[in-house]
Amino acid sequence: MTQPERGDPTGRNAEALATAIAELGVPCSLEARGGLAVVMPVLESVAALRAPETRRAVLSLAREHGFTHVAIELPSERRGAGSRENDATLLRD
Amino acid sequence: MDADTIAPPEPTLIRMEAELAAWLEARAPIAIGFSGGVDSTYLAVTARLALGAGRVLAIIGRSPSYPESQWVAARDVARSFEVPVLELDTAELQDPRYAANPSNRCYYCKTELWSRLVPVAHARGFRAVADGTNADDLSDWRPGAQAAREHGIASPLAELGFTKQQIRDSSRRLGLPTWRQPSSPCLSSRLPYGVEVTSERLKQIERAEAALRALGIAGDLRVRYHEDLARVELSADELPRWLEPPRFADLRDALVATGFRRVALDLRGFRSGSLNVLHGVSA
Incomplete structure (x- = not known):
């Protein structure tokens, strides 16, 4: 589950970014750590990020949503879509 | 060349x-x-x-x-x-x-x-x-x-x-x-400003980068320390193959073995002074 950063003066919007990345075909939750967006894709969608155009699109979206860095958390192979462990807790700045 | x-x-x-x-x-x-x-x-x-x-x-x-x-x-x-x-x-x-x-x-x-x-x-x-x-x-x-x-x-x-x-x-x-040889700034450069530099953290980063080299990763490489999370920066040539299963699991397991609980690949790859950008420090 992704939680929004309500009233974030930096203009970062983690929830909107997670939604936009999911629309690229990479369903994910997202954790904001300052300017770093940690994207937590479901196990099956990590490989989609091998495509350079997908990576470029994610980077572009992250910039649009106020982030300077994007990192893809590598899921445990035991962790798949819909598991409790895949839920993210958003850390605020 | x-x-x-x-x-x-x-x-x-x-x-x-x-x-x-x-x-x-x-x-x-x-x-x-x-x-x-x-x-x-x-x-x-x-x-x-x-x-x-x-x-x-x-x-x-x-x-x-x-x-x-x-x-x-x-x-x-x-x-x-x-x-x-x-x-x-x-x-x-x-x-x-x-x-x-x-x-x-x-x-x-x-x-x-x-x-x-x-x-x-x-x-x-x-x-x-x-x-x-x-x-x-x-x-x-x-x-x-x-x-x-x-x-x-x-x-x-x-x-x-x-x-x-x-x-x-x-x-x-x-x-x-x-x-x-890739540029090799000191290990403290992997810690965000304000996070205390300790010999234990430096050793953990050293072990983590050595573990990735042991997997065969070449070129520029940094393991950025974010407490429980390791953010890995690889060269543009290396990045795609480590997003492929089961390789990404090998990479993750190698870093979990060095004490990180979570492992993330930076999508842009290696950037000199990456943490300077993250923290708004510039020349």
């Missing part, structure tokens, strides 16, 4: 190499702060060739903030090219101003290094002390340069306009194994 082809040197670079030899001759005998990296190795070997063994000394400042493998490589290359070496221990981690990891952390590190190295060099009769700072470094955020100035350290490569690429080209023609 193709890895198997050595291009003929450009006239500009030939002139600069001659200027460097003359610069060294005018200031000899000279001691050099030596890390075994691309720049200081080029400077030390050039000085050895220009001045002879008796008029140059490469001084290594050993510290937990540099990986042990780097010192082994530094000693090896010095031995191969008959560069005399002296090793000193530095203790920047015992300075609370350094350990607090402010954005000018490098100033305290270099202050510690030069305050130990310069008196030793002078006591041994070396008139000048130089470092491997190059012309490209001048445009980056490098508070360590202030400490160098305060201790009278010369930077001939920067002074004569040598770029990193020119140093790599000249190194290659000299047969130095460092010519295509």
Whole structure:
């Protein structure tokens, strides 16, 4: 589950970014750590990020949503879509 | 440049190499702060060739903030090219101003290094002390340069306009194994500013980067420390294959074994000074 950063003066919007990345075909939750967006894709969608155009699109979206860095958390192979462990807790700045 | 082809040197670079030899001759005998990296190795070997063994000394400042493998490589290359070496221990981690990891952390590190190295060099009769700072470094955020100035350290490569690429080209023609070695700033650079530098954290980062090298990852590589999360920066060539199952699980497992609970691949890949960008510090 992704939680929004309500009233974030930096203009970062983690929830909107997670939604936009999911629309690229990479369903994910997202954790904001300052300017770093940690994207937590479901196990099956990590490989989609091998495509350079997908990576470029994610980077572009992250910039649009106020982030300077994007990192893809590598899921445990035991962790798949819909598991409790895949839920993210958003850390605020 | 193709890895198997050595291009003929450009006239500009030939002139600069001659200027460097003359610069060294005018200031000899000279001691050099030596890390075994691309720049200081080029400077030390050039000085050895220009001045002879008796008029140059490469001084290594050993510290937990540099990986042990780097010192082994530094000693090896010095031995191969008959560069005399002296090793000193530095203790920047015992300075609370350094350990607090402010954005000018490098100033305290270099202050510690030069305050130990310069008196030793002078006591041994070396008139000048130089470092491997190059012309490209001048445009980056490098508070360590202030400490160098305060201790009278010369930077001939920067002074004569040598770029990193020119140093790599000249190194290659000299047969130095460092010519295509990735840049290797200290391990503390993997910690965000404000996160305390401890020997345990540095050892964890050192183990993590060594584990990734053991997986066969080549080129530029950084493990950025974000408490429980390791953010891995790889070169653009390496990144795609580590997003492929089951490889990403191998990468993750390797870093979890070094004490990180979570592992993330930076999508943009390696960036020099990445944490400076993240924290809004610029040159």
